[in-house]
Amino acid sequence: MxxxxxxxxxxxxxxxxxxxxxxxxxxxxxxxxxxxxxxxxxxxxxxxxxxxxxxxxxxxxxxxxxxxxxxxxTKSELLVEAWRYLTARSVEELREALNQLTDPLEVLEVGVESIWDSLRRLGDIQLAAFDLLVQAPRTERLRAYLPELFTRYREVIQEQLDRLEDGGIIRLTVPREVLVPLVLNTVLGFGLYYVVTRDDESCLRALSAFRTLASTLIEPVP
Known part of the structure; x- marks a missing residue:
């Protein structure tokens, strides 16, 4: 038929x-x-x-x-989608940078500039996210998006810790619930600091001390 x-x-x-x-x-x-x-x-x-x-x-x-x-x-619906788009770009940049780490301690010691290049590229996108934080209390739709913004960053950090731990590369010396917010705030903080100051030299100096901090939080597996 x-x-x-x-x-x-x-x-x-x-x-x-x-x-x-x-x-x-x-x-x-x-x-x-x-x-x-x-x-x-x-x-x-x-x-x-x-x-x-x-x-x-x-x-x-x-x-x-x-x-x-x-x-x-509404404008808020559109801008939530725009922030979602920017967050996805930002997270992907961060993921690509972190995927290149095989020995985090060594990279933090000798590869500071490459790490900083990645953080700097995230800066303007993060500034848009901080703008969202300022505007969110005034609009319910924007407030509802905030948890999603931070969840995306937490997920990529958790993913990288899984990769490094499961691959037998590192061992955590502090609980994840301590390490993940610390890494997240460091990444976001450096991005915002650079956007405000545009001071590469001071950011590189701060990052150069990161190996000492990292060695108290993670250790290589023998």
Whole structure:
């Protein structure tokens, strides 16, 4: 019966055309949504929350305001997605940097500059996240996102500790519930400090002492 239906003249072509059009429409919608999020993220990095307007985002994305509001009825909904996008980028940068560590103590001793390059790249993205912290108390939707922001960073740190411990590379000398917040606050703190001061020299000096601190928290497995 199905084959009979498909044998109707032109029906197969019509079906294929419909499928192609449906797929193309879905792709265009996805692209438009992502385009809007990218524009919002760029605006956050350049202008902060208070300097980012729906009209400016629509203009940057090249879409009508009505189209933007179809996807994101409120500014807070859109900016949460933009922060989510920036957080994902930030976490991936951090993951790539940490994945290169095989002997954390040695890297902290001789590879300070490479670590700092990674932290510095995270700085502007983290500044947008700190802007969120300032704005969140005023908007319920933003407050609800805060736990997610820190969860993403905690997850990547936990993941790296699993990798180093399971690989027999390190042994923790303090509980994880102590180490993870310490690492998280260090990464976020250096990122913010650099964004505010742009002082590479003082950041490198501080990081150069990190091996001493690290040796009290983790130790290599013989």
């Amino acid at each position: 199905g084959s009979t239906a498909l044998s109707v003249p032109g029906s197969g072509e019509t079906l294929c055309w419909y499928i192609r059009m449906t797929e193309a429409t879905a792709t265009a919608q996805f692209t438009t949504r992502e385009q809007i999020i990218q524009a919002a993220a760029d605006s956050l990095l350049e202008n902060g929350y208070s300097g980012t307007s729906v009209r400016a985002i629509a203009s940057r994305a090249g879409v009508a305001i009505g189209n933007l509001q179809y996807w994101f009825p």
